[in-house]
Amino acid sequence: MAAQSGSTGQEAHVTFTRVQKTYDGETLIVRDLNLEIRRGEFLTLLGPSGSGKTTCLMMLAGFETPTSGEIRVGGTVINKVPPHRRNIGMVFQNYALFPHMTVAENLRFPLSVRKLPAADIDAKVKRALAMVRLEAFGNRYPQQLSGGQQQRIALARALVFEPELVLMDEPLGALDKQLREHMQIEIKHLHDSLGITFVFVTHDQGEALTMSDRIAVFDRGEIQQIDSAECLYEEPANAFVAGFIGESNTFQGTLLERNGDACAVRLPSGAVVQARAADVGDVGSSAVVSVRPERIVLNGASAGCENRFSAKVKELIYQGDHVRVQLDLGNQSSLMVKAPISQLSHELRPEQPIEVGIPAAHLRALAPTPSA
Amino acid sequence: MTATTLTASDAAAAPDERTLPLKTRLQRAERRKKLLHLALIAPLAVFLLLTFLWPIGALLKRSVDNPEVVGGLPATAAALAHWNGQGLPPASALAVFVKEMEGARGSTELASAAKRLNTEMTGYRSLIMKTARSLPLPDGSNLQEGLAAIDPRWGETRTWQVMARAGQPYTSYYLLAALDHAVDADGAIVAATEDQAIYLDVLGRTFWMSLVVTLCCLVLGFPLAYLLTSLPTRSSNLLMILVLLPFWTSILVRVASWIVLLQSGGLVNQALQALGLIDEPLQLVFNRLGVYIAMTHILLPFMILPLYSVMKGISPIYLRAAQSLGCPPFQSFWKVYFPQTLPGVFAGSLLVFILSMGYYITPALLGGPQEQMASYFIAFYTNETINWGMAAALSTVLLGATLLLYVVYSRYAGQGRNAAKAR
Numbered sequence: 133m134a135a136q137s138g139s140t141g142q143e144a145h146v147t148f149t150r151v152q153k154t155y156d157g158e159t160l161i162v163r164d165l166n167l168e169i170r171r172g173e174f175l176t177l178l179g180p181s182g183s184g185k186t187t188c189l190m191m192l193a194g195f196e197t198p199t200s201g202e203i204r205v206g207g208t209v210i211n212k213v214p215p216h217r218r219n220i221g222m223v224f225q226n227y228a229l230f231p232h233m234t235v236a237e238n239l240r241f242p243l244s245v246r247k248l249p250a251a252d253i254d255a256k257v258k259r260a261l262a263m264v265r266l267e268a269f270g271n272r273y274p275q276q277l278s279g280g281q282q283q284r285i286a287l288a289r290a291l292v293f294e295p296e297l298v299l300m301d302e303p304l305g306a307l308d309k310q311l312r313e314h315m316q317i318e319i320k321h322l323h324d325s326l327g328i329t330f331v332f333v334t335h336d337q338g339e340a341l342t343m344s345d346r347i348a349v350f351d352r353g354e355i356q357q358i359d360s361a362e363c364l365y366e367e368p369a370n371a372f373v374a375g376f377i378g379e380s381n382t383f384q385g386t387l388l389e390r391n392g393d394a395c396a397v398r399l400p401s402g403a404v405v406q407a408r409a410a411d412v413g414d415v416g417s418s419a420v421v422s423v424r425p426e427r428i429v430l431n432g433a434s435a436g437c438e439n440r441f442s443a444k445v446k447e448l449i450y451q452g453d454h455v456r457v458q459l460d461l462g463n464q465s466s467l468m469v470k471a472p473i474s475q476l477s478h479e480l481r482p483e484q485p486i487e488v489g490i491p492a493a494h495l496r497a498l499a500p501t502p503s504a
Numbered sequence: 505m506t507a508t509t510l511t512a513s514d515a516a517a518a519p520d521e522r523t524l525p526l527k528t529r530l531q532r533a534e535r536r537k538k539l540l541h542l543a544l545i546a547p548l549a550v551f552l553l554l555t556f557l558w559p560i561g562a563l564l565k566r567s568v569d570n571p572e573v574v575g576g577l578p579a580t581a582a583a584l585a586h587w588n589g590q591g592l593p594p595a596s597a598l599a600v601f602v603k604e605m606e607g608a609r610g611s612t613e614l615a616s617a618a619k620r621l622n623t624e625m626t627g628y629r630s631l632i633m634k635t636a637r638s639l640p641l642p643d644g645s646n647l648q649e650g651l652a653a654i655d656p657r658w659g660e661t662r663t664w665q666v667m668a669r670a671g672q673p674y675t676s677y678y679l680l681a682a683l684d685h686a687v688d689a690d691g692a693i694v695a696a697t698e699d700q701a702i703y704l705d706v707l708g709r710t711f712w713m714s715l716v717v718t719l720c721c722l723v724l725g726f727p728l729a730y731l732l733t734s735l736p737t738r739s740s741n742l743l744m745i746l747v748l749l750p751f752w753t754s755i756l757v758r759v760a761s762w763i764v765l766l767q768s769g770g771l772v773n774q775a776l777q778a779l780g781l782i783d784e785p786l787q788l789v790f791n792r793l794g795v796y797i798a799m800t801h802i803l804l805p806f807m808i809l810p811l812y813s814v815m816k817g818i819s820p821i822y823l824r825a826a827q828s829l830g831c832p833p834f835q836s837f838w839k840v841y842f843p844q845t846l847p848g849v850f851a852g853s854l855l856v857f858i859l860s861m862g863y864y865i866t867p868a869l870l871g872g873p874q875e876q877m878a879s880y881f882i883a884f885y886t887n888e889t890i891n892w893g894m895a896a897a898l899s900t901v902l903l904g905a906t907l908l909l910y911v912v913y914s915r916y917a918g919q920g921r922n923a924a925k926a927r
Contacts, residue, residue: 195824215827216836228825232843241839242829293830 145171145297145329146192151201153187153353161187163353165201171296174323174330176340179350180376188350189299189333194218205297221290221298225305227282229274235285236261236270242293260292263322280311287319291326300332304339316342337377341365349373365424370411371498374422381467382422387415387497395497397421401463406438406492411499419497425470427494430457433475434489441488443467445480455480459488564903566896567682570675573667576617579604581671584664593664598647602639609636617670624677625666631655665691678897683707703881707901710877713795713867714860720800721807721856722849729811729848734820747808755802759869762798763789794870802866803859807852814848854913858906878902 146169153162162184169175177185190196191203194215202209210218229238239260243253261267264284266277274282283303290298300319304312320343323330334340340347341361348358349372356376357369368374375382385397388404395409397419405421412419434440446466447458452473457480459467467488480486524532574581583597592598608614614636622629634655641650651658658664669675669691680686680693684701688694695701728747732740750758765771768785776782788794818841826836864879878898885895 193824193828195827214833215824216830216832218828219830220828222825222828224821224825226819226821228819228821230822230825230840230844241826241831245829245831245835289829 143171144168147204149202151198173345176332176344176347178340183350184353185350221295223300223303227286260288264288297329371420371501380422387419407495407497410496423495425468428469429489437489438492439490445484566892567900568674572620573617573671576613584668678893682897717799717860718857725807733815803856806855810851811848
């Protein structure tokens with residue numbers, strides 16, 4: 133069900149098999165990690181802080197050892213290979229450019245460590261600087277560069293020795309919003325042109341959605357879902373993913389009946405809604421229904437919807453390209469709707485009664501997140 | 505009504521203010537603040553001037569001061585200052601000398617002038633005393649012949665040259681002596697004779713021992729400072745207290761305890777003998793080894809603290825980055841971490857080196873005659889022979905060497921800062 137980009141092959145480049153990691157012997161930071169990273173893909177590890185995504189990356193880089201389980205790169209187990217023999221490029225959170233070396237010396241470092249001939253080194257350094265369009269900056273020190281330039285040099289340094297796998301640990305966190313968005317595109321293009329495997333760690337879902345072929349959503353040391361950006365957003369596998377990625381309206385309820393993909397859920401107000409069964413337990417168990425705010429339709433457009441409600445407009449917030457409409461469904465439950473300006477009739481006012489429709493195809497019934 | 509008046513007066517003042525250049529207005533605005541700041545540091549500045557700069561300046565001036573002959577025979581010194589140094593001084597100068605000698609006979613000033621002249625030329629003291637006793641000359645006799653009759657040395661050019669030179673208010677005598685040189689009778693600078701040349705040796709030894717102590721401190725302090733930065737806060741704080749513990753004990757107590765530990769019947773020797781590692785007690789103290797051990801122990805914190813403060817600021821992520829780029833751990837440390845600690849290495853080394861250069865009590869108590877450093881001789885001249893000139897000259901040389909080192913360091917550190925700024 134994962135959407136594949138053209139350059140991505142199906143061959144596994146990196147596999148994590150039943151990997152566990154604990155620092156103190158009591159709590160598992162990584163619980164049971166089974167992950168297959170395909171050769172040439174851009175995989176993002178996304179999750180809140182403490183979800184184990186960075187630990188996972190550090191185990192791959194060799195700075196942490198798995199407590200149990202196996203990590204293979206290209207079919208070889210690398211659990212015991214020290215980091216300097218792994219030939220994996222890495223971009224660190226604060227770039228970690230060596231402050232006592234110039235930009236060119238920073239780029240030469242991985243090549244001279246590999247004892248390449250001087251002429252080769254010069255050529256590769258030049259090519260790497262050209263790749264990030266900073267040819268003129270070879271003689272500067274890292275601190276003389278702006279954040280974005282440092283970021284590009286860090287990227288060039290991780291790529292200059294031509295690794296097959298590049299890891300990035302929240303590399304854009306220190307940049308301002310505009311520059312961050314620019315760099316996201318730049319890194320994505322670089323990935324497309326080089327065709328090597330990128331593993332990117334972030335807690336910023338916008339970043340993950342923009343750049344990745346696939347995204348692995350981490351929570352509490354486990355992968356909750358691994359899929360393309362579109363599938364994650366439209367078809368979250370569980371309540372955590374639905375809540376973590378994007379905005380959604382969720383309601384607690386009880387599963388009333390189930391018929392293949394379709395199901396009915398009874399809400400506390402007594403109303404019964406038709407929904408798609410994504411990840412629910414048996415009939416009678418509690419369930420969460422979730423719908424994206426932009427999938428809710430208002431007024432006349434709601435005529436054909438399986439689920440229709442009468443509501444009252446509570447608040448309108450103008451956002452330029454859309455209006456956020458807060459609706460009061462009664463019984464203290466409310467609903468947030470994102471309505472594009474073009475589809476919104478002008479007469480909407482607070483306290484006005486309104487008809488709301490939720491298509492069953494976009495209302496997903498999920499098992500509630502275990503609280504622990 | 506009030507508001508109106510205020511606005512009017514403001515408007516009147518404003519054009520006047522505006523016509524002044526911006527710089528002047530800024531200075532005016534800042535002046536009050538500056539005066540306040542000056543007033544706040546004034547007590548410290550005055551204190552430093554009176555207790556530090558002035559006494560040190562006065563002491564250093566002693567190294568070139570030459571008051572004895574000028575004090576004992578002021579008119580003669582003035583008359584000889586105009587003499588060209590060829591042949592014998594003119595009769596007018598001789599007359600001044602004879603007259604002054606008569607007047608000064610038996611005075612303490614003349615005695616100290618004679619003593620001073622004796623340091624330049626052996627026998628000058630008795631010459632002066634004998635001449636003073638034999639004066640006045642018989643009436644009407646030729647001054648030149650009369651003096652020569654008292655002692656033939658008054659007929660020699662050299663005798664008068666020495667007096668002319670010693671009669672100058674300033675002299676390079678002590679400074680040259682501190683560098684094992686002297687001015688010979690002809691006024692040329694020559695190396696001191698072998699039995700008198702000791703100070704270059706002493707200075708060389710001072711430098712060498714300071715260097716060894718600095719290196720010992722660096723070798724011992726660097727790993728410890730690194731350990732301090734890599735340990736969790738709790739244990740590193742405890743370790744830091746242990747590092748600082750020696751500061752709370754008097755140096756004298758620490759030196760004395762080293763004697764107890766290291767002497768031939770001391771704990772270390774007893775332990776080694778009990779273990780059967782040695783048959784005879786090792787000579788660990790009252791030689792250079794003892795001085796090195798004690799000085800390294802005393803000065804170690806001065807190395808560790810600057811190193812620690814620099815290392816604390818170096819992120820361990822650089823080591824990871826180096827390894828991820830394919831560099832083995834030890835090489836990563838050497839190529840990436842160590843160069844970044846250099847400012848701390850230099851600061852600590854400079855501190856320890858400069859402190860060791862002035863060490864007195866530790867070598868004096870724990871060393872033999874061959875371990876005494878420059879400070880020992882300074883103390884010797886001030887306390888025992890009351891030769892302020894030599895004490896001041898040795899201090900000047902030591903201070904000069906230290907300042908030179910500091911200039912070298914600050915140039916390096918300045919470059920480092922500039923590079924850091926440029927970054």
